[in-house]
Each structure stands twice: as structure tokens, then as C-alpha cells.
Amino acid sequence: MSRTTAISRRTMLAAAGAAGALGALSLPATASAAPRTAPGGSRPVIGRARGEWLHAMSFNVRYDREGETRPGDPDYWPERAPLTTAFLRLEQPTILGVQEAEFNQLAAVEEGLGRGYAMAGYGRDGGAAGEYSAIFYDARRLTLLWWDQFWLSDTPKVIGSATWGNSVTRIVTWARFHDAATGRELVHVSSHFDHQSETARVRSAEVVRDLVADAEAPVVFTADCNAAAESSAAYGVLVTDGGLQDTWRAAEHRLTPAVGTFPNYGTPTPDGDRIDWILATPGVEVRAAAINTWTRDGRYPSDHTPVQALLRLR
Numbered sequence: 001m002s003r004t005t006a007i008s009r010r011t012m013l014a015a016a017g018a019a020g021a022l023g024a025l026s027l028p029a030t031a032s033a034a035p036r037t038a039p040g041g042s043r044p045v046i047g048r049a050r051g052e053w054l055h056a057m058s059f060n061v062r063y064d065r066e067g068e069t070r071p072g073d074p075d076y077w078p079e080r081a082p083l084t085t086a087f088l089r090l091e092q093p094t095i096l097g098v099q100e101a102e103f104n105q106l107a108a109v110e111e112g113l114g115r116g117y118a119m120a121g122y123g124r125d126g127g128a129a130g131e132y133s134a135i136f137y138d139a140r141r142l143t144l145l146w147w148d149q150f151w152l153s154d155t156p157k158v159i160g161s162a163t164w165g166n167s168v169t170r171i172v173t174w175a176r177f178h179d180a181a182t183g184r185e186l187v188h189v190s191s192h193f194d195h196q197s198e199t200a201r202v203r204s205a206e207v208v209r210d211l212v213a214d215a216e217a218p219v220v221f222t223a224d225c226n227a228a229a230e231s232s233a234a235y236g237v238l239v240t241d242g243g244l245q246d247t248w249r250a251a252e253h254r255l256t257p258a259v260g261t262f263p264n265y266g267t268p269t270p271d272g273d274r275i276d277w278i279l280a281t282p283g284v285e286v287r288a289a290a291i292n293t294w295t296r297d298g299r300y301p302s303d304h305t306p307v308q309a310l311l312r313l314r
Contacts, residue, residue: 002254004089004136008035011019011101011283013040013141014138024250028208028263029067037287038287042090044090044091045091045094045255045256045290045292045294045308046085046091046093046255046288046290046308047090047091047092048092048094049094049310051181052182052312052313053287053310053311053312054094054095054179054181054186054220054310054312055091055092055093055094055095055186055224055246055308055309055310056093056094056095056097056220056278056280056308056309056311057091057093057095057096057097057278057306057307057308057309058096058097058099058190058222058223058224058276058277058278058306058307059088059097059098059099059100059186059302059306059307060094060098060100060192060224060276060302060304061084061099061100061101061105061108061109061301061302062075062077062080062100062302062303062304063100063101063102063131064077064102064104064105065077065276068272074265074299074300074303075265075303077105077297079299080299080300080301080302081105081108082258083295083296083299083300083301084105084108084109084112084301084302085108085109085111085112086296086301087112087292087294087301087306088112088113089113089114089232090119090294091306091308092114092138093136093138093308094115094137094138094141094142095135095136095137095138095142095186095188095220095222096109096113096135096136096137096222097133097134097188097189097190097191097192097222097223098132098133098134098136099131099133099190099191099192099223099224099304100131100132100224101131101132101134102123102130102132102193103123103128103129103255106119106134109136111235113136116134116138116139116140117137117138117139117199118136118137118139118201119134119135119137119239120134120135120137120145120147120173120175121134121135121149121173121190122134122146123301124151124160124161124169124170125159125160125169126159129226130160130169131192131203132173133171133172133173133179133190133191133192133223134173134189134190135146135147135173135174135175135188136279137175137177137188137298140176140178140188141181142175142177142179142180143177143178143180143181144175144176145175145176145177145185147173147174147175147209148173148174148175149171149172149173149174150172151169151170151171152164152171152172152173152191152193152194152200152203152204152207153170153225155286156207158289162200163313164194164197164199164200164203164204165197165199165200166194166196166200166287167196168194168195168196170191170192170194170200170204171191171192172189172190172191172204172207172208172211173189173190174187174188174189174192174203174211175187175190175273176217176314179307179313182312182313183251184313185217186217186218186219186220186313187217187218187219188219188220188221188222189208189211189212189219189220189221189222190221190222190223191204191221191222191223191225192223192224192226193205193223193224193226193227193234194226195226198233198259199298201226201227201232201233201234202233202234202237203276204234205233205234205235205237205238205242205293206237208238209237209238209242209244212281216272217233218281218283218313219244219277219280219282220280220284220311221238221244221277221278221279221280221282222277222278223276223277223300224275224276224304225276225277226273226275227275228273228275229246229248229273229274229275229277230246230249230274235255235277238279239279241310243263243281244279244280244281244282245278245279245280245281245282245283245284245286246277246279247278247280247286247289247309247311248274248278248280248289248307248309249276249298250280250286251286251287251289251309252286252288253287253288253289254288254289254290255270255288255289255290256290256291256292256293257270257291258270258274258291259261259272259273259291259293259305260272260273260275261273261274261275261276261291261304261305261307262275262276262303262304262305263293263300263303263304263305263313264303265300265303266290268291268293268305274291274307276304276305276306276307277307278307278308278309280309280311283314284311284312284313284314285311285312285313285314286310286311287310287311287312288309289307289308289309289310290307290308290309290312291305291307291308292306292307292308293305306310
């Protein structure tokens, strides 16, 4: 796919530089190091970023199992959709990497983010087909310079390819931005590693590591890596050996308790694995991080908890 600064899909919300001034911003939790939960009230854990700070989020929204779930099921998308919208309307990340989102689910994300946001990415099966690992961004602040998408396989330009032992197609979406708040350029990499093949996860991590090394700009990586932070081979490739910062570990403030990020609609527990990561290149300042257990009326928007970080490009 050729690199381009133009995005024309209906699902890409608005062109870069869409109208609407960025209003007064608030950082409700960044002044305190005390962890707290997010039970579903009106107060965001991070909220819209202010000044040079950049709010990054990774969110596996869980695909729509249409025909397999019924009203009242925790996984029933028509009832999860308004929760997804409400959560994103509350938190307003500057950049958001989603996983598992299907075309029909993008509208709930768009509605939550609101006017002024845009999207880069398309389905992993080509066009609108299959799950997206898309990047949403605040186009009032970030100008899209180019974006691209490739497949995690030996034939990365072949749509739908999978050659590393994974039966499910996996992709990387990445984009380069100019940040008006800092005057710097930023690369955002979004992905979803395989849930079954260790070989595929390691090979995927190696591809991301090499991409980051060649970026020549600060990089933020958001993904459901399907691997435990601090103890998996993929984490070793990217963090232990690759030198990326794990923003949860590097954060000056952790705004929420440490829990696993795949509670599967149950109660998140401290002994659960942190499989959803936000990583950043050295030199990116990490002010705060969160594992957001937001619910409304006891319902979760997804089987994963979104993870967040407050960053500054230095």
C-alpha cells in the first residue's frame, strides 16, 4: 500500500485538521501517585491530555460474535457498544490503538472519540473485511504524514498471509505524525500478536523491534501481545533486549492497581497476566500509566481492560 496523507473512508471520521478548537484540558489524576479504581463514574483516570502531554491507549474491543451471543450475555456487542462509546467519550486519548475491531464496531469508537478524530488502517482480510488493528488520533493536534499496514508473515505485503505457525492472520498498522504541541514527529505502531503460536509472537516482536530501530523518531507501540509482560519471550525481544520502555513500569505515577488485563468479563485480579502493553522508545517521558477497569452497571465494554499512558516527547 502506498503511503499517503489522505484518508477517505467513512470510518476515518474526519480529515486531518478537522474543524473544532481544542478546548481547555484537564488531567484529573496525574498529580497523585495513589492508585485508584475506575468504577464507571464521570471522572476519567487520565482524560484528554493537556499541553505537551500525550494520552496513549491500547484497547482490545473484542470482536462482534454476532449470532453466537444473546441479550444479557457479557459478550453481546449491541449492549457493549454504548459502553465502548461512553468509556472513550470519558477518556479521550490522543492516540488509540484498537484490536479486534470489525468494520461494524468502528462506529461506536468514532462516536465516543467525537469530532476532530481520524483513523488509519483497514481490515486484516483486506478492505473492510476482518479485524482492524487501527490507529485513531486527535487530528486537531496530530497531522498524519503517512501510514501503512503489513502482515506479520514472510510475505508482509500479501493480504491475509500467515506463515509463522499462526492460523489467524496478524497485522501491523503504523503511522507517522507531526505533533503540533511539541513540534516533534511521532510514530505510532499498533498490532495484535497471535494467541496460540509462540513462534509467531517472537517473530512478530522481532519485526516490531526492527521497525522501531529504523523509525528515526519517538515511537509508541500499543498492542494486545497475548504474552505476559516481564516474563515472556516477546517481552524480552522488545523490552529486555530491545530497549523499549514498558510504560507501566516506567511511569512516575501508577493511577490504578496492578491487575491482569484479560479478566474475560470477570473481576480483574493482581495475579493476572498483563498481556496488553504500551511501550515507548527511550527518551519518551512517562508521567502516568493505568490499567482501566471501568464498568457501567456492572458491565464491561470488553473482555480486556484498556491500558493507558500519559507521555511527553522529549
